[in-house]
Amino acid sequence: xxxxxxxxxxxxxxxxxxxxxxxxxxxxxxxxxxxxxxxxxxxxxxxxxxxxxxxxxxxxxxxxxxxxxxxxxxxxxxxxxxxxxxxxxxxxxxxxxxxxxxxxxxxxxxxxxxxxxxxxxxxxxxxxxxxxxxxxxxxxxxxxxxxxxxxxxxxxxxxxxxxxxxxxxxxxxxxxxxxxxxxxxxxxxxxxxxxxxxxxxxxxxxxxxxxxxxxxxxxxxxxxxxxxxxxxxxxxxxxxxxxxxxxxxxxxxxxxxxxxxxxxxxxxxxxxxxxxxxxxxxxxxxxxxxxxxxxxxxxxxxxxxxxxxxxxxxxxxxxxxxxxxxxxxxxxxxxxxxxxxxxxxxxxxxxxxxxxxxxxxxxxxxxxxxxxxxxxxxxxxxxxxxxxxxxxxxxxxxxxxxxxxxxxxxx
Amino acid sequence: xxxxxxxxxxxxxxxxxxxxxxxxxxxxxxxxxxxxxxxxxxxxxxxxxxxxxxxxxxxxxxxxxxxxxxxxxxxxxxxxxxxxxxxxxxxxxxxxxxxxxxxxxxxxxxxxxxxxxxxxxxxxxxxxxxxxxxxxxxxxxxxxxxxxxxxxxxxxxxxxxxxxxxxxxxxxxxxxxxxxxxxxxxxxxxxxxxxxxxxxxxxxxxxxxxxxxxxxxxxxxxxxxxxxxxxxxxxxxxxxxxxxxxxxxxxxxxxxxxxxxxxxxxxxxxxxxxxxxxxxxxxxxxxxxxxxxxxxxxxxxxxxxxxxxxx
Numbered sequence: 001x002x003x004x005x006x007x008x009x010x011x012x013x014x015x016x017x018x019x020x021x022x023x024x025x026x027x028x029x030x031x032x033x034x035x036x037x038x039x040x041x042x043x044x045x046x047x048x049x050x051x052x053x054x055x056x057x058x059x060x061x062x063x064x065x066x067x068x069x070x071x072x073x074x075x076x077x078x079x080x081x082x083x084x085x086x087x088x089x090x091x092x093x094x095x096x097x098x099x100x101x102x103x104x105x106x107x108x109x110x111x112x113x114x115x116x117x118x119x120x121x122x123x124x125x126x127x128x129x130x131x132x133x134x135x136x137x138x139x140x141x142x143x144x145x146x147x148x149x150x151x152x153x154x155x156x157x158x159x160x161x162x163x164x165x166x167x168x169x170x171x172x173x174x175x176x177x178x179x180x181x182x183x184x185x186x187x188x189x190x191x192x193x194x195x196x197x198x199x200x201x202x203x204x205x206x207x208x209x210x211x212x213x214x215x216x217x218x219x220x221x222x223x224x225x226x227x228x229x230x231x232x233x234x235x236x237x238x239x240x241x242x243x244x245x246x247x248x249x250x251x252x253x254x255x256x257x258x259x260x261x262x263x264x265x266x267x268x269x270x271x272x273x274x275x276x277x278x279x280x281x282x283x284x285x286x287x288x289x290x291x292x293x294x295x296x297x298x299x300x301x302x303x304x305x306x307x308x309x310x311x312x313x314x315x316x317x318x319x320x321x322x323x324x325x326x327x328x329x330x331x332x333x334x335x336x337x338x339x340x341x342x343x344x345x346x347x348x349x350x351x352x353x354x355x356x357x358x359x360x361x362x363x364x365x366x367x368x369x370x371x372x373x374x375x376x377x378x379x380x381x382x383x384x385x386x387x388x389x390x391x392x393x394x395x396x397x398x399x400x401x402x403x404x405x406x407x408x409x410x411x
Numbered sequence: 412x413x414x415x416x417x418x419x420x421x422x423x424x425x426x427x428x429x430x431x432x433x434x435x436x437x438x439x440x441x442x443x444x445x446x447x448x449x450x451x452x453x454x455x456x457x458x459x460x461x462x463x464x465x466x467x468x469x470x471x472x473x474x475x476x477x478x479x480x481x482x483x484x485x486x487x488x489x490x491x492x493x494x495x496x497x498x499x500x501x502x503x504x505x506x507x508x509x510x511x512x513x514x515x516x517x518x519x520x521x522x523x524x525x526x527x528x529x530x531x532x533x534x535x536x537x538x539x540x541x542x543x544x545x546x547x548x549x550x551x552x553x554x555x556x557x558x559x560x561x562x563x564x565x566x567x568x569x570x571x572x573x574x575x576x577x578x579x580x581x582x583x584x585x586x587x588x589x590x591x592x593x594x595x596x597x598x599x600x601x602x603x604x605x606x607x608x609x610x611x612x613x614x615x616x617x618x619x620x621x622x623x624x625x626x627x628x629x630x631x632x633x634x635x636x637x638x639x640x641x642x643x644x645x646x647x648x649x650x651x652x653x654x655x656x657x658x659x660x661x662x663x664x665x666x667x668x669x670x671x672x673x674x675x676x677x678x679x680x681x682x683x684x685x686x687x688x689x690x691x692x693x694x695x696x697x698x699x700x701x702x703x704x705x706x707x708x709x710x711x712x713x714x715x716x717x718x719x720x721x722x
Contacts, residue, residue: 021507034507035506036506036507046491047501047506048491048497048498048501048502048506049490049491050512051501051505051506051512051515052490052497052501052512052515052517054512055511055512055513056512057509057511057512
C-alpha cells in the first residue's frame with residue numbers, strides 16, 4: 001500500500017514557487033543552457049536544495065522558450081524621465097508621484113533598479129528632495145527599486161559643469177563638513193556622489209564620504225591624471241560619464257581619462273553614455289578595449305526620456321529635445337543629458353565595441369552592482385539574489401520583465 | 412533473461428528509455444498505485460536520462476505518478492556537493508521533468524545513524540509496494556550499485572567501504588586528490604535489487620565485456636555480483652556490440668536470433684512488453700516486418716530458423 005506520509009516538510013503554501021525552464025541563463029560570465037531557476041518570495045533560491053528539502057512541486061512553470069535570461073538592468077545615473085525631473089521640487093506629493101512614475105516606466109526598458117540623480121542644486125533643494133529618494137524596495141506596486149540618490153555636484157569644477165547652473169557650484173573649504181551641510185547627509189539617502197578632485201577640499205573629504213557609506217565617483221572636473229590617481233588612492237571607485245565634462249585626453253596629459261592606463265592602482269569603474277551622441281562609438285571601443293571589466297552603462301537620461309521631441313527643463317535650465325537622439329541647452333547648445341533608455345544602451349554598447357552578449361549585459365548589471373557593493377542581491381542570477389529578471393532575444397530586445405519575482409507588462 | 416544487443420551507446424540508451432516509457436504507460440500509474448522505479452548513477456544511465464527528458468519534453472511521458480529509489484549515495488559528502496549522487500540525479504533527470512519531490516528517494520549519506528537510514532530506506536520501499544522495475548549499471552568488476560566483489564548475494568541496504576580501485580577511479584571527480592574521495596557509501600544490497608519485480612541492466616563499452624561474460628555465461632558468484640540476475644525471473648540486459656566482445660559467438664547469435672524471430676515470425680505487435688507472446692500468427696498471415704532495428708543474422712542462422720532472408 002503506497003504510503004501517504006511525507007518525510008519532507010511542506011513549505012508554507014501562501015507563497016508561490018515559480019520555476020523557469022528552457023532559458024539560456026547569463027551567469028558566472030557564461031551562458032548556461034539546460035539549467036532552471038527557482039523563484040520564491042521575490043528571491044532566487046537554490047533549486048536543488050529546495051527539491052530535496054521540501055515536498056512542494058513548483059506552482060508555476062514559466063517556459064522561456066530559448067530566450068536569454070539576464071538580471072534586470074541597473075542605471076546609476078538618471079536625472080529624470082517621462083516628464084519628471086528629480087532636481088525640481090514643487091511639493092512632497094509631486095516628488096513622490098514623479099518617483100513612482102519613473103520607477104514604473106523604467107521597468108518597460110528592463111531597468112529594475114536605479115539611482116535617481118540630482119544635478120548641482122542649492123542647499124534647500126537637497127534638503128527637500130533627498131529624504132524622498134531614500135532606498136525603496138522594487139516590486140510590482142512600487143516599480144523599479146530605488147537604490148538611493150546620486151548627487152552629481154555641486155562640488156564640481158567651473159567650466160566643466162556642462163548643463164549644470166554655474167551659480168550652484170561650490171567648493172569645500174571646511175572639508176567634509178561642507179558636504180554634510182549642503183546635502184543633509186543624516187538621511188543616508190545618498191549612495192553615490194560625483195565630485196571633482198580639483199575642487200578645494202574635495203580630496204580631503206573623500207574619506208568622510210566613504211565612511212558614510214557613499215560611493216565616490218569623479219567627474220565634471222579638470223583634474224590632471226595625478227589628481228585623479230590621488231582620488232582613486234583615497235577611495236574613489238568610479239568615473240562619471242567618461243569623456244564628458246572632463247579634460248580631453250592628451251597624450252602627455254591624459255587627465256581623468258588617463259586613469260584607464262594606470263598600472264600602479266586598481267583601475268576604477270567608468271560610467272559611459274552609449275547613445276552615440278555623447279561619446280563617439282570609436283571612443284567607447286577604445287575605452288572598452290583598455291578596461292572591459294570597468295564599463296558601466298548609464299543613461300544620464302533627463303525628463304524628456306520617454307516623451308516626444310520639444311522643449312523641456314533640466315534643473316531649471318531650458319533645453320530642447322530634437323528627434324529621439326539629442327537634448328541641448330537652448331542658450332549655448334551644450335549637451336544636456338540624454339534621452340536614451342538603458343536597454344538601447346546595452347544594444348549600442350555591443351554594437352560599438354564588438355563585445356559578446358554576456359559582456360554587454362554585465363556592463364549594465366554586474367558592474368554597477370559591484371560598484372555599489374550590492375552584487376550579492378542585484379545584477380546577478382546567483383542564489384540569494386533578488387528575482388529581478390529580464391528575458392531578452394538574441395538581438396538584446398526586451399521580451400519579459402520580472403521584478404521581485406513578479407512579471408510586469410512591458411508594452 | 413533477455414539480452415538485447417544494439418550497435419552503440421546511443422542506441423542502447425534509446426532502447427532502454429523507450430522500454431521504461433512503455434512500461435510506465437502500460438502500467439498507467441495513479442496516485443494510489445504509482446510506478447516504482449529504481450535508478451542508477453554513473454556514465455551508463457546518462458543517455459537513458461537524456462532520452463527520458465526528451466520524451467517528457469515531447470509530452471510522450473509524465474513522471475507525475477512515478478516514485479523513484481536511487482541505488483546509492485556517498486557517506487559524508489554534502490548533499491549539494493557537485494559529485495554527490497543527489498546532484499547527479501538533479502542535473503541529469505529531476506530538474507528537467509515533472510516528478511514530485513515527495514516521490515524521490517535517495518539515501519542520506521549524512522544521516523546521524525547510517526544503519527537506521529538503511530533500514531528506513533528498505534521500509535520505504537516496502538511501504539510503496541516494492542519496486543516494479545530496477546535499472547542498474549555494472550562495474551568493470553561486475554558489481555551492481557556498490558556491491559563490490561565479495562558482497563553477499565542476499566545483502567540488503569547497508570554501509571559499504573569502497574574498494575581501493577573504486578576510490579582511485581573516482582578521484583578524477585575530486586580534483587585528482589585521493590584524500591577528497593569518500594571512503595564509504597550507502598548502497599542497496601544485491602538482495603534488494605533482486606526483490607524488484609523486474610531488473611534491467613545497462614552494459615556498454617569494451618571495458619565491461621569481461622564482466623558481462625562472467626555474469627551471464629558462468630556461475631552465480633559473489634565475485635561478480637550482477638550474476639545474481641541469473642536467479643531473477645524477469646531480467647533484461649541491454650548492451651552494445653563492444654560489451655559482447657568476450658561472449659561466446661553462440662551466445663551472441665542466440666540472443667540476436669530471438670529478436671529476429673520475434674520481428675519476422677511472430678511479429679513485434681504480437682509480443683508483450685515483457686516478452687510474453689500474446690498471439691501466435693497463423694501460417695497464412697504474414698506479419699509485418701517492423702522497421703525497428705533488428706540485429707544482423709547470418710545466412711546459416713537464418714536457414715536454421717527457416718525464414719526468408721529479411722533485414
